[in-house]
Amino acid sequence: xxxxxxxxxxxxxxxxxxxxxxxxxxxxxxxxxxxxxxxxxxxxxxxxxxxxxxxxxxxxxxxxxxxxxxxxxxxxxxxxxxxxxxxxxxxxxxxxxxxxxxxxxxxxxxxxxxxxxxxxxxxxxxxxxxxxxxxxxxxxxxxxxxxxxxxxxxxxxxxxxxxxxxxxxxxxxx
Numbered sequence: 001x002x003x004x005x006x007x008x009x010x011x012x013x014x015x016x017x018x019x020x021x022x023x024x025x026x027x028x029x030x031x032x033x034x035x036x037x038x039x040x041x042x043x044x045x046x047x048x049x050x051x052x053x054x055x056x057x058x059x060x061x062x063x064x065x066x067x068x069x070x071x072x073x074x075x076x077x078x079x080x081x082x083x084x085x086x087x088x089x090x091x092x093x094x095x096x097x098x099x100x101x102x103x104x105x106x107x108x109x110x111x112x113x114x115x116x117x118x119x120x121x122x123x124x125x126x127x128x129x130x131x132x133x134x135x136x137x138x139x140x141x142x143x144x145x146x147x148x149x150x151x152x153x154x155x156x157x158x159x160x161x162x163x164x165x166x167x168x169x170x171x172x173x174x
Contacts, residue, residue, distance in 0.1 A: 001087055001120055001157075005145070010153035013120065014160075021084055022116055023161035025072050033070035035096065036112070036163060041065065043101070043110060044167045052103040066096055072116060088157060093117040099162070106169035113162045121145055121154020 004013045026036050042065035046058035071094045074084035099111040122132065122142045132138040144152045 004155060005120060005152045008153065008155055010155050012156045012158050014158040018088070018157065018159045019161055021074075021082075021088075022072060022114065022159040023163065025074065025084075026114060026161055026163055029072070031070070033068075035066055035069040035071055036165065038065040038069040039096070039098075039112060040165050040167055043098075043108065043165075044170060047103055047108060047169075049103075049106065049169050052105070054101055054103070062098070072114065087120070088118050088159070091116050091118045107166065108168070109164065109166045111162060111164050114160065116159045116161075118157045118159075119154055120157050 001013065004011075029036065031037075039062065042062045043054070046061050047054050048058075071091065073090050074088045075090060079089070093116070095115040097113045097115075099113050101108060101110045122138060122145060126132050127138065127142045144150045145154060
C-alpha cells in the first residue's frame, strides 16, 4: 500500500488479500452487534413464510437491522498485530446489498454483498490525535503525504466480500 501511495497518484486501490480479510471478518464476527447476524435475524423475521416471499414493505426492517449493528471495521485488538489496523482500521463507507434470496417452504438461502471503502492517508485531524501523533511512523507518513516535495497521494481502498447465509422458519415467526 505504501508503494501505491507513492506511485498510484491517488488512484483507488483494491487487493484480493484485503477482500479476503473483509470476508473473514464478516463471517467470524459472532458478537451481538454483528451486521451479518442482524441481517440473518431480520431476514428470518421479515419473510412471509406462508407465501414464501419477502414483502417489499419489510425491506425497511432489514435497513433498520443493519443500522443497529456494527459495520465491519478493523479496530479489533488483533488488528493491531495483523496489519489490518494500519492498512484500513476504520472505514468511510459501507454498502450492503441483498443479491439473492431463495425461500423454499421453511428454509431460505441468501447472498449478501459488502462493499467497503476507506481512505489510506492522514489528514490534519488524524495527525492531531494522540494515538497517531505519538508515533514517529505516522508523523513521517503525514509529512510524506503533505510536504509538496514528496506529495505521496492518499487514495481510496476498496474492499468487497460476498457471503451466503441460510436459515429456517422459527416458531416465533408471525
